[in-house]
Amino acid sequence: xxxxxxxxxxxxxxxxxxxxxxxxxxxxxxxxxxxxxxxxxxxxxxxxxxxxxxxxxxxxxxxxxxxxxxxxxxxxxxxxxxxxxxxxxxxxxxxxxxxxxxxxxxxxxxxxxxxxxxxxxxxxxxxxxxxxxxxxxxxxxxxxxxxxxxxxxxxxxxxxxxxxxxxxxxxxxxxxxxxxxxxxxxxxxxxxxxxxxxxxxxxxxxxxxxxxxxxxxxxxxxxxxxxxxxxxxxxxxxxxxxxxxxxxxxxxxxxxxxxxxxxxxxxxxxxxxxxxxxxxxxxxxxxxxxxxxxxxxxxxxxxxxxxxxxxxxxxxxxxxxxxxxxxxxxxxxxxxxxxxxxxxxxxxxxxxxxxxxxxxxxxxxxxxxxxxxxxxxxxxxxxxxxxxxxxxxxxxxxx
Ligand SMILES: [Zn+2]
Numbered sequence: 414x415x416x417x418x419x420x421x422x423x424x425x426x427x428x429x430x431x432x433x434x435x436x437x438x439x440x441x442x443x444x445x446x447x448x449x450x451x452x453x454x455x456x457x458x459x460x461x462x463x464x465x466x467x468x469x470x471x472x473x474x475x476x477x478x479x480x481x482x483x484x485x486x487x488x489x490x491x492x493x494x495x496x497x498x499x500x501x502x503x504x505x506x507x508x509x510x511x512x513x514x515x516x517x518x519x520x521x522x523x524x525x526x527x528x529x530x531x532x533x534x535x536x537x538x539x540x541x542x543x544x545x546x547x548x549x550x551x552x553x554x555x556x557x558x559x560x561x562x563x564x565x566x567x568x569x570x571x572x573x574x575x576x577x578x579x580x581x582x583x584x585x586x587x588x589x590x591x592x593x594x595x596x597x598x599x600x601x602x603x604x605x606x607x608x609x610x611x612x613x614x615x616x617x618x619x620x621x622x623x624x625x626x627x628x629x630x631x632x633x634x635x636x637x638x639x640x641x642x643x644x645x646x647x648x649x650x651x652x653x654x655x656x657x658x659x660x661x662x663x664x665x666x667x668x669x670x671x672x673x674x675x676x677x678x679x680x681x682x683x684x685x686x687x688x689x690x691x692x693x694x695x696x697x698x699x700x701x702x703x704x705x706x707x708x709x710x711x712x713x714x715x716x717x718x719x720x721x722x723x724x725x726x727x728x729x730x731x732x733x734x735x736x737x738x739x740x741x742x743x744x745x746x747x748x749x750x751x752x753x754x755x756x757x758x759x760x761x762x763x764x765x766x767x768x769x770x771x772x773x774x775x776x777x778x779x780x781x782x783x784x785x786x787x788x789x790x791x792x793x794x795x796x797x798x799x800x801x802x803x804x805x806x807x808x809x810x811x812x
Contacts, residue, residue: 414782414789420775423796427534429804432557432613432669432700432725432754433763434539437548441523441759446510449491452758454483454729465506472503482769486729490765494530513761524550526760531767534801535810537754539613539669541575545604555810557613557669558604560657563597564616564650567635571646574618588637590629594656601657605664610808611698612661615671620650621679622672624688627651658692667696667807669723672703672710674730681706682713689717696720696807698752702727702738711741714750721807722746725754728769735773743781748795752804774799 414422436452450462460477463470478484488501495512499505516522527533538554540546544562547554562577569586572578579600580587587593601612616622625648632652635641641649661668672682682703689697700723703709707727713720722742728735742751755766774796781787787795805811 414779416775416779419779419792420771422793423775423800424532424771426532426797426800428532428767428800429752429808429810430531430533430536430754430763431698431723431752431804431808432539432756433536433554434541434756434758435523435527435536435548435554435760435763436758437546438520438523441517442520444513444517444523444759446491446506446513449513449759449761450487453487453762454757455481455487459483468503468506471506475502482729482731486765486769487762488765489768490761493768494526494761494764523760524553526764527553531755531760531764535804537611537669537804537808541615544577545607545609547608551608555808556604556607556609557611558601558609559613559615560668561615561619563657564619564653566593567641567646567649568638570639573616590633590636590652593636594653597653597656598660601660601664601666605666609666610810611667611669612657613669613671614654614657615675616650617671617673617675617680619676620647621676622670622682622684622688623679624654624685625651626655626687626691654688655691658688658695661696662692662694665809667698667721669698669700671701672699673701673706674704682709686713689713689720693717693719698723698807700725701730701756702734704730704734707734707738708741710738711745714742714746720750721803722751723754724751724770726756726766728753728773729756729766732769732773735770736777739773739777740781743777743787743795748798749803749806751799752807753799 447465455478456462459481463474536554537557539557541559544559545556547556561573562579565571565573566579569581627648631648635645635649682699696719698721699710704727710722714722753770755763757763757766778792782789782792
């Protein structure tokens with residue numbers, strides 16, 4: 414079986430997408446090319462999209478971003494989804510724009526792309542703007558519950574990078590650490606009952622991932638303080654994460670943790686080693702391949718049975734890094750340890766992320782078959798596990 418044939422076979426697999434920020438229905442109804450690009454990594458992590466009124470500015474912008482991975486896969490997605498043969502340039506913007514506008518006249522088009530074109534059976538949704546939502550489509554979106562705001566509830570003034578503080582959200586004024594932990598537990602039980610399948614921690618945008626072990630007395634020092642010392646905030650957060658891990662294990666909720674990019678200072682996955690070692694009963698889904706420190710993930714997966722590699726985002730950050738990490742993971746851990754998600758806001762970019770991942774997966778697996786390191790049947794089964802059954806199992810979505 415050559416790579417094209419292999420790609421076709423795995424492309425027919427239903428997929429469980431481990432991580433998405435797909436925006437609510439309303440957002441997609443008036444989608445344009447410019448709006449897709451502005452709500453993509455090309456803008457957020459690349460070069461800001463200029464006004465489409467100036468063709469010269471668009472042309473210069475395209476020259477700057479055209480070779481970047483985020484753009485490459487989004488462009489491929491737009492060409493495939495909208496049947497356009499010519500790459501995007503300043504002279505054919507209207508062709509792309511018109512195709513997008515007219516497809517979205519059908520208000521279900523964005524969902525149909527996810528279901529039909531992408532083949533997603535379920536999508537884990539991280540609505541960080543309002544944690545725990547399902548966009549009104551529970552049959553497709555399964556909520557992740559973002560826990561960042563728990564780490565900022567020591568007073569009413571602090572907030573995470575999305576502006577949230579759990580005490581403010583729930584209108585509480587707790588100043589006792591035991592009472593605060595019970596409050597967190599109540600929320601997590603409530604979220605699990607409401608259908609949340611996983612917790613999500615994105616603190617790598619707020620602090621390093623070196624969560625130490627803190628005592629209750631140390632955690633109490635920040636509680637109720639208007640302007641607590643930095644070290645007391647750190648100890649409070651360290652204590653809180655231990656408590657979250659304990660509760661998550663009791664509730665059988667895995668924890669997704671953003672690793673790698675972010676502050677880029679102590680945000681590599683290996684910083685989590687003490688936390689992971691302290692909580693063998695908690696399942697940790699380490700996201701994004703800890704890019705650029707990708708080998709941290711294979712090392713942790715090799716040693717700790719409670720660690721999974723969630724490759725979401727990585728194939729569009731750098732397909733080269735994703736291929737290398739996938740090779741390493743195949744070599745060092747069991748086939749049930751890897752999952753993938755798109756990590757995007759629109760269906761168009763999600764389709765591009767899926768294209769990128771299937772490209773990575775097929776290249777790696779076919780290469781290993783050709784080198785005599787894997788049998789073809791095992792390669793196909795491996796792909797099925799990564800795209801579907803691993804996530805079904807770890808996220809409790811099995812039939
Ligand atoms: Zn994300």
